[in-house]
Structure formats: C-alpha cells, structure tokens
Amino acid sequence: MxxxxxxxxxxxxxxxxxxxxxxxxxxxxxxxxxxxxxxxxxxxxxxxxxxxxxxxxxxxxxxxxxxxxxxxxxxxxxxxxxxEDNTNKKHFHFPLEVLFEDDYLAIVYKPAGILVSGNSFATMDNTLTQNLQKSSLPNATRPRPVHRLDYPTSGLLLIGKTTESIIALNKLFEQKKIQKTYFAICIGKMKQNGEIDLPIDDKSARFSKI
CATH class of the missing domain: 3.10.290.10 (RNA-binding S4 domain)
Known part of the structure; x- marks a missing residue:
C-alpha cells in the first residue's frame, strides 16, 4: 500500500x-x-x-x-x-463551439445541462484545455471561465487565457461594464407584447416580450 x-x-x-x-x-x-x-x-x-x-x-x-x-x-x-505534477490529471473530453479566440481570451458556447465549474468532473472548466490553443504570451495561464452560467442555461461563456486578461475581465464584471442578455422560452398564452420589471433576489430584472 x-x-x-x-x-x-x-x-x-x-x-x-x-x-x-x-x-x-x-x-x-x-x-x-x-x-x-x-x-x-x-x-x-x-x-x-x-x-x-x-x-x-x-x-x-x-x-x-x-x-x-x-x-x-x-x-x-x-x-x-x-x-508540480499535473500530467495525470484527467480531462473532460467534450467538443465545444469556439466563436472567438486569440492569445488573450476566448468566447465559447456553453450548452444547457453542463456546469461551468465546480467539484464535478463534467464541467466546462475541465474541457477548455482540450478545445482552446495555449496562449503564446509570457503571462499565459490555463484557460479559465471569468463568469458563470447556470446549469440549465445555454449561452456565451467568456474565457481568460492570460493572468492579466483574467484580472481585467473580472474587474469589468465587478464594475458591471459587461451586460448579459437572456432569452426565455415561455409556455402558455401571452399578450402580444409587454414588459415585466420586477426584482429577482433583490436584483433589478426586466423581461420584455418581443
């Protein structure tokens, strides 16, 4: 043993x-x-x-x-x-749709039904190195998501590929300079158009039917 x-x-x-x-x-x-x-x-x-x-x-x-x-x-x-030894670390092999990538950051599509990160093996975080090119910059680091999308939510996920870009992107989110737009699919009869402007968990939220 x-x-x-x-x-x-x-x-x-x-x-x-x-x-x-x-x-x-x-x-x-x-x-x-x-x-x-x-x-x-x-x-x-x-x-x-x-x-x-x-x-x-x-x-x-x-x-x-x-x-x-x-x-x-x-x-x-x-x-x-x-x-030191990460050679035996298992990677989650899951093909991702990469919409943009350079040496600083990447934008990938997150399907519904997968976690962004966490203790689970099947996460977006664990599959990034399989889908993205390593940055050639001296401050390159392992690609990391800089925000989260809920498990059942699909959408665009922003990935940092250098230390400075991760810090800068996190600051943009903290300063609310990056906005997220969500599209909801509703079941049932609704009015032709309208808007709901009510807080969710004490946060401002607005829904518009288009």
Whole structure:
C-alpha cells in the first residue's frame, strides 16, 4: 500500500511548486486572510479562487498551511503553491463551439445541462484545455471561465487565457461594464407584447416580450 497520500502536508511540500510570494506590510487593523488575500497574487485574482487554494492547502503563511479563519496582522510572508505534477490529471473530453479566440481570451458556447465549474468532473472548466490553443504570451495561464452560467442555461461563456486578461475581465464584471442578455422560452398564452420589471433576489430584472 502506498502511504504517500496519508503523510502530513508539510512533508509533501516538495511535491509543490512555489508560484508567488507576498510580503504583508504592517497593518493598522488585523484582517482575515480570505479578505486580505484577494488580488495579492496575479495568478489568483478572485475571492472564490483564493478560498479554493486555501482549502486545497496551496497557500502558506510563514511556512504553515493557511486557513480562511486566519487573521493577518502584518509582516507575514504569504506563499502560493501549485502541484508540480499535473500530467495525470484527467480531462473532460467534450467538443465545444469556439466563436472567438486569440492569445488573450476566448468566447465559447456553453450548452444547457453542463456546469461551468465546480467539484464535478463534467464541467466546462475541465474541457477548455482540450478545445482552446495555449496562449503564446509570457503571462499565459490555463484557460479559465471569468463568469458563470447556470446549469440549465445555454449561452456565451467568456474565457481568460492570460493572468492579466483574467484580472481585467473580472474587474469589468465587478464594475458591471459587461451586460448579459437572456432569452426565455415561455409556455402558455401571452399578450402580444409587454414588459415585466420586477426584482429577482433583490436584483433589478426586466423581461420584455418581443
């Protein structure tokens, strides 16, 4: 039996590759790592990505695995690792319709009935490397979706292919400079035309019949 997987994480650190290091300046007020760490690493621009990296024991603070409950006070050294050997990682082979692609980003069509990302194997995220060309730019990274579409929803999915493009696209979504338009298919008799302007989950929503 191979007991390697049962070793404590610090003994397995040689199996990981250091990506980035961040030195924390002196802080006036302590702040949780899950809040402070957003954006400090170029290859980890989102809060969800940070939480996932912490959960997977890929972030160390002063040489020890970090937790989301850890408070950062100042002068700490925060390190981001990645596993070195990804050669055995399984890829989800699923042909995608690629509508646009260059070295910075891509636009692909997401069919209904497939997750964008998550713990499942059959996700859009797991099939991107099979369908897209690797960027030739020096800051190239694994293609990543920069937003989500619900499981039953089909539509266009925006993919970042470099660290800078992923950060820039995320900021555009945060600043609401990218708009999504949804088309709904309704069953039943409806008026010839009309509009519904009511909030959904406390968010502004408007439906127009065309």
């Amino acid at each position: 191979n007991f390697t997987n049962f070793l404590p994480l610090p003994l397995q650190q040689t199996d990981m590759q250091l990506l980035e290091t961040h030195k924390v300046p002196l802080l006036k007020t302590p702040i949780r790592l899950q809040e402070y760490g957003v954006g400090i690493f170029a290859t980890l621009p989102t809060k969800s990505g940070l939480k996932k990296a912490i959960k997977n024991n890929l972030i160390f603070v002063n040489g020890k695995p970090a937790t989301t409950a850890l408070f950062i006070k100042g002068n700490e050294t925060i390190e981001l690792f990645q596993t």
